[in-house]
Amino acid sequence: MAGLLATDLQFYSRRLTLDKGSQHGVYSGQPVLNAHGVVGQIVEVGLYSSIAMLITDSSHAVPVQVLRNGLRAVVEGRGASNRLALPYLSMSADIQVDDLLVTSGLGGVFPPNYPVAIVKSVERNPGQTFMTISAEPLALLDSGREVLLIWNTQDIESDEKNTASSKDESDLTETDRAQ
Template identity: 45%
Template structure:
């Protein structure tokens, strides 16, 4: 019996080249039709929805790693920026404090220049270098001395009033004893009624006091005391202190009068040394009484 034979075409199928042409033609046809009429858009949407969980699972580790890296990078950047802002703030604060200090110095210097102009320009501006080493004394050292024409006994003031007096000289510096120094005295006068008195310093951190005033002395709280000028050292009319409290105790012979300085004796950096010379006339010489002659005034017998 003769075996049936089939054509070679059905045994081997289309050749690869033929398949390539068929699939390429089909692809081009689908592309042209999809571009023209968008017939594959629902298919694409359905496939994208179906594949989204797989895409999310595939990209999740990479996204998490990127977020962690971004977090640490942003934290480092924020810390660096915060540190820079803190440094800028400190610099701005220091500059602001310097500007405020310069403004205060400028205001004080203008006030001192106005005060010197009020005294016909007779004065020397000076800067406080440091306080005296002894904490129980009220003294300052300034940067003007004999080479600048400063003399012993000159009065030192600020825009508010009397600060002290030059008590020691060096070629380049001078020592100023403040009116609050213990034992320092200033002849004063009450502006309201002209009553004269002597103001005593009691030491640092202590009020000034007027001593040896009777209980009935006409001095009240808030009275302004100015230099009387009777000693020849302090020019008259300079503000010295303001009466803070008057205690009249019947058990004491004198009133206790506490005062506060008119000047800011422990605040200013710049002061004014007045140059006002007042020649006081010499005290009159007291002549001794001549003894009476014996028998000069005897009555005739």
């Protein structure tokens, strides 16, 4: 868990300052969630604090899938506190209002099946190549004082192996190393 220290909610840039940093094992790219779904990811890490970019930030994107049918897509932030877009879905894509979007696990940042958003509108405009789709984040981004940081278990297992290997090596005597 990490506590909220400050918010920076400008029109296109949407960030939170958290009370955990590298001293607590926080790393850049780390997923940030709350009880309702995906909040964003860590983009800057200091010793005792870090900055999380919200999924609604205009430069943020999350690989998702439609829970109903597995259709893969990407949600992008639009700068507004409650709006996401799903660009580049063809007119024939099977997506509907009220579809639940969850993380797909693609890209290796967010584990699969965490709730992200609900589709709020689907527009099929004649003459356009792609649909215009908007979604609303499930995480309550404008409220709450704490978030959950998710650690990648592969990174933890790798660190544990490296630590164990280093410890085993340090326990050896000079004679043992020579053999």
